[in-house]
Amino acid sequence: MLVGTSHAGNIGACARAMKTMGLRRLVLVAPQQFPDPEATARAVGAEDVLSDAVVCASLDEAIADCQLVVGTSARDRRIPWPQLAPDEAAERLIRAGHDQRVAVLFGRERTGLSNDELDRCQLLVNIPTDPDFSSLNLAAAAQVLAYELRRAFLRGRPSPPAEAEPLGEPPATAADIQRFYAHLESVLTETGFLDPANPRLLMRRLMRLFNRVELTANEVNILRGVLTAVSQYQNHRRES
Amino acid sequence: MLVGTSHAGNIGACARAMKTMGLRRLVLVAPQQFPDPEATARAVGAEDVLSDAVVCASLDEAIADCQLVVGTSARDRRIPWPQLAPDEAAERLIRAGHDQRVAVLFGRERTGLSNDELDRCQLLVNIPTDPDFSSLNLAAAAQVLAYELRRAFLRGRPSPPAEAEPLGEPPATAADIQRFYAHLESVLTETGFLDPANPRLLMRRLMRLFNRVELTANEVNILRGVLTAVSQYQNHRRES
Numbered sequence: 001m002l003v004g005t006s007h008a009g010n011i012g013a014c015a016r017a018m019k020t021m022g023l024r025r026l027v028l029v030a031p032q033q034f035p036d037p038e039a040t041a042r043a044v045g046a047e048d049v050l051s052d053a054v055v056c057a058s059l060d061e062a063i064a065d066c067q068l069v070v071g072t073s074a075r076d077r078r079i080p081w082p083q084l085a086p087d088e089a090a091e092r093l094i095r096a097g098h099d100q101r102v103a104v105l106f107g108r109e110r111t112g113l114s115n116d117e118l119d120r121c122q123l124l125v126n127i128p129t130d131p132d133f134s135s136l137n138l139a140a141a142a143q144v145l146a147y148e149l150r151r152a153f154l155r156g157r158p159s160p161p162a163e164a165e166p167l168g169e170p171p172a173t174a175a176d177i178q179r180f181y182a183h184l185e186s187v188l189t190e191t192g193f194l195d196p197a198n199p200r201l202l203m204r205r206l207m208r209l210f211n212r213v214e215l216t217a218n219e220v221n222i223l224r225g226v227l228t229a230v231s232q233y234q235n236h237r238r239e240s
Numbered sequence: 241m242l243v244g245t246s247h248a249g250n251i252g253a254c255a256r257a258m259k260t261m262g263l264r265r266l267v268l269v270a271p272q273q274f275p276d277p278e279a280t281a282r283a284v285g286a287e288d289v290l291s292d293a294v295v296c297a298s299l300d301e302a303i304a305d306c307q308l309v310v311g312t313s314a315r316d317r318r319i320p321w322p323q324l325a326p327d328e329a330a331e332r333l334i335r336a337g338h339d340q341r342v343a344v345l346f347g348r349e350r351t352g353l354s355n356d357e358l359d360r361c362q363l364l365v366n367i368p369t370d371p372d373f374s375s376l377n378l379a380a381a382a383q384v385l386a387y388e389l390r391r392a393f394l395r396g397r398p399s400p401p402a403e404a405e406p407l408g409e410p411p412a413t414a415a416d417i418q419r420f421y422a423h424l425e426s427v428l429t430e431t432g433f434l435d436p437a438n439p440r441l442l443m444r445r446l447m448r449l450f451n452r453v454e455l456t457a458n459e460v461n462i463l464r465g466v467l468t469a470v471s472q473y474q475n476h477r478r479e480s
Contacts, residue, residue, distance in 0.1 A: 017380055022370035045375050086387075128390055130262035135285050140257055140383040143376075147326075147384050150368055193469030205462055213453040222445055229433030230470055 001027040001062055003117060004108040005138065008033045012042030012050060013139030014106070019046040021146035022153070026053040027103070029062045042139075059105075059117055063174040067100040068093065068214070071113050071121035072141060074134055082124065082212060089125035090148035091155075100171060104145055109138050119181075119207045120174060122214050169216040176220045181207055187227045241267040241302055243357060244348045245378065248273045252282030252290060253379030254346070259286040261386035262393070266293040267343070269302045282379075299345075299357055307340035308333065311353050311361030312381060314374055322363065329365035330388035334396060344385055349378050409456040416460045420467075421447055427467045 005011055011034055015026055026049050028034055034055060043050050056062040063069050070089055084092070093102050105121065107113035118124065127144050129136060136144075172180075185203055188194035194202055215223075245251055251274055255266055266289050268274055274295060283290050296302040303309050310329050324332070333342050345361065347353035358364065367376060367384050376384075412420075425443055428434035434442055455463075 013377065013380075016375070016377060019373045020369045020376050020380070022372075044377070045373060127387065128394060129260045130390070132262075133259045133285060135256070136260050137253065137256060137284070137379075137383075139377075140253075140260070140380065143380040143383050144387050147367065147387075150370070154368060188466065188469075191466075191469045191473040193466055193473075202462070205459070209453060209455070209459050209462075213449060215449070219445070219449050222442070222449075226428065226431075226433055229428075229431045233431040 001029060001059075001103050001105050002031065002138070002142075003029040003059060003105055003113060005031045005034075005106075006109050007138075008036030008039040009042045010109065010138045011036070011053075012039035012044075012046075014142040015039075015043045015046040015049040015053070017139055017143040017146050019049050020143075021150040023146055023149065024049055024052065026050070027062050028053055028055045029059050030057060031055065059120060060175070060178060063103055063105075063120060065101050066103045066174045067171040068096045068102040068123070069105065069121045069174055070103070070123045070125055071105045071118050072107065072145065073112060073118060073124050073126060083126040084123055086125055086127055086145055086148040087151070089123060090145070090152035092123065093149060094152040096171075101173075106138060106142055115204065119204060119211070120178070122211045169218050172215045172217045172220045176217060177210070177215060180210075180215075180220050180224055183224055183227050187231050190231060241269060241299075241343050241345050242271065242378070242382075243269040243299060243345055243353060245271045245274075245346075246349050247378075248276030248279040249282045250349065250378045251276070251293075252279035252284075252286075254382040255279075255283045255286040255289040255293070257379055257383040257386050259289050260383075261390040263386055263389065264289055264292065266290070267302050268293055268295045269299050270297060271295065299360060303343055303345075303360060305341050306343045308336045308342040308363070309345065309361045310343070310363045310365055311345045311358050312347065312385065313352060313358060313364050313366060323366040324363055326365055326367055326385055326388040327391070329363060330385070330392035331395075332363065333389060334392040346378060346382055409458050412455045412457045412460045416457060417450070417455060420450075420455075420460050420464055423464055423467050427471050430471060 002011060002014060005028065008031070011028065011031060018024065018026060035050070039050060040047060054062075070093060073083070093104065096102050104125075105113060105117065107117065125145070127136060127141055181203070184206065185194065185199060188202070189196050189199065242251060242254060245268065248271070251268065251271060258264065258266060275290070279290060280287060294302075310333060313323070333344065336342050344365075345353060345357065347357065365385070367381055369376060421443070424446065425434065425439060428442070429436050429439070
């Protein structure tokens with residue numbers, strides 16, 4: 001999935017990068033210009049990937065039914081966040097892709113993915129670059145990830161189906177998780193722990209914690225049950 | 241080394257691909273057009289690699305002082321020839337590069353390296369692609385090789401101490417975590433969500449969830465802050 005791409009040529013080059021590695025499902029979130037002749041020119045043989053591309057207005061719409069969302073990002077040591085190497089991320093994606101919907105997000109050419117967008121990722125992947133010049137072209141980054149996905153695919157899929165769902169339960173979808181976060185934010189605001197004027201830092205820490213755990217659908221239900229109980233208990237006391 | 245490149249834009253993109261991975265020495269063998277504004281435009285920050293590029297009229301001149309020459313080629317099963325995967329080739333190049341001059345050759349956009357040129361290579365490397373669509377862009381191929389060279393270079397160095405704490409924060413101790421679970425159980429009981437007569441099943445599910453995440457000490461503090469806020473809010477309402 002390409003988020004907010006500025007240069008249509010990069011969309012075409014990404015389509016070509018994907019197709020060389022056997023990938024076909026391209027999703028464009030709010031592209032600045034698409035379709036575009038420059039995209040078609042750079043696709044060179046991957047025009048079918050372009051014409052089948054799904055265009056979404058928002059990231060939430062694009063990832064709603066995805067169960068594993070991996071974001072690409074430059075290394076950032078200011079905020080603790082687990083970052084995988086491309087080969088590790090590819091391994092996870094291929095394994096999960098057996099029976100789950102998975103997505104890899106690539107951000108804007110100049111600014112990458114926003115913090116809000118990164119908050120929606122269970123995992124982050126970082127392509128190792130020279131720290132003095134880490135300006136990877138978007139299509140070049142897509143090519144490296146696509147290459148690692150193909151390598152992981154060719155290495156075979158040794159894990160039995162049981163491995164794919166280590167908890168024996170289906171993972172939550174991105175839409176389930178977004179609803180849980182909204183619920184959490186509202187209950188934390190209600191209790192006064194969260195300052196609605198500045199909710200982001202705390203929510204970000206909590207989202208990063210829960211993104212790491214790769215929640216199952218059932219766990220999201222339990223957590224939302226806890227939130228509902230806290231909220232009802234408070235309302236009950238308020239009324240009595 | 242880029243041999244007989246047709247599109248100057250690809251030369252710029254290759255320079256950028258190299259520089260992101262810490263490579264600097266670009267050699268152009270009989271480029272169709274260089275220097276060229278399109279090359280400069282696509283270099284985006286790697287103009288120094290372009291301006292330092294050496295232009296040679298012939299491949300023999302370019303590789304004269306090289307001790308290991310690796311050629312990139314599409315897989316060709318007609319002629320038996322040892323072909324390495326990119327990671328294996330990178331390993332060989334980095335190892336030899338300690339005390340030898342090494343080169344990687346990339347051929348023309350449409351036709352690759354000629355048989356005469358391949359004859360000058362000690363090793364061939366092939367990037368695995370989908371056999372149905374193996375049309376890798378020149379700069380994309382250079383990016384994959386440059387990425388594997390960087391990985392091989394980094395593998396050869398001791399891993400940084402930061403690896404020990406992937407989140408950049410110390411992990412919580414078992415005692416911290418047990419205190420958090422006790423706190424969680426008491427607040428959930430207070431809200432009525434947890435039946436004290438039979439708390440185990442729910443607590444087990446929640447503990448299983450939080451154990452999976454490998455909480456940091458800081459995250460445990462945040463979570464306990466949430467629990468305290470919920471509890472105080474309830475007591476406050478009770479007293480008022």
